[in-house]
Amino acid sequence: MRSKGKITAWNDDRGFGFLIPNTGGKQVFIHIKAFNHRNRRPEIGQIVTYTLSTDKQGRPCATQAILAGDRGQIGKRSRSGVFSILFAVVFLAVVGLSAATARTPLPIFALYLAVSIFTFILYALDKSAAKSGAWRTEERTLHLLSLAGGWPGALIAQQRLRHKSSKQSFQFTFWLTVLLNCALFMWIHTSTGSVVLKSFINRVI
Incomplete structure (x- = not known):
């Protein structure tokens, strides 16, 4: 199931950040490798469509992420x-x-x-x-x-x-x-x- 959220923190040098789902709840970790199309560098405030998953520690993380507007x-x-x-x-x-x-x-x-x-x-x-x-x-x-x-x-x-x-x-x-x-x-x-x-x-x- 695809979800949407807004990037609330992003460390461009290290290539990761966090987003808050539009539906609310805990913040979700997102890594630069999670983006399918890297046409733009992620920035705070951008809307992301993603698939919710969990990392090795069981924490929520985003995969198969796409920045809003990237397809076009x-x-x-x-x-x-x-x-x-x-x-x-x-x-x-x-x-x-x-x-x-x-x-x-x-x-x-x-x-x-x-x-x-x-x-x-x-x-x-x-x-x-x-x-x-x-x-x-x-x-x-x-x-x-x-x-x-x-x-x-x-x-x-x-x-x-x-x-x-x-x-x-x-x-x-x-x-x-x-x-x-x-x-x-x-x-x-x-x-x-x-x-x-x-x-x-x-x-x-």
Whole structure:
């Protein structure tokens, strides 16, 4: 029998929380693994449809959970995910082509590629840690890597791994880092930015 309830507590870092059934009664434990469709991260106040069960200790817990509105959002989010991945791939291709034609220094393309790969791996490790309850990577670290040029890898990871793609506060800061990084990329192609970049590369190399 399916039941409905509202999430009253949620620990996103550890991936679990509690909900109160609409019919009243004791609070029910719910884990991130209980959700059939993980299109969004659960948040306090969201309505959940679930099957009531019990854990090994005999405590009430939710299984086969679905957040309200998830069924109708699946196709929409799928299209959005494809666009996001395409955007990241096209950007890297543009930077690579620009480097191949000597318009962008090769170290810049290498930086984008290396940091993107590293960021993707870090997202994968963080998602694994969220499931197992292990030590998590700070969101600040993920944002700094995106700002440093790893945002294409972060964007692909968010869509492919379904990690950090629905947390609104995280997404706001993430897209801010994307805009800042793209602005910086355009700036280094101006006369002033080009001089500053060449001077910096010469000092480092």
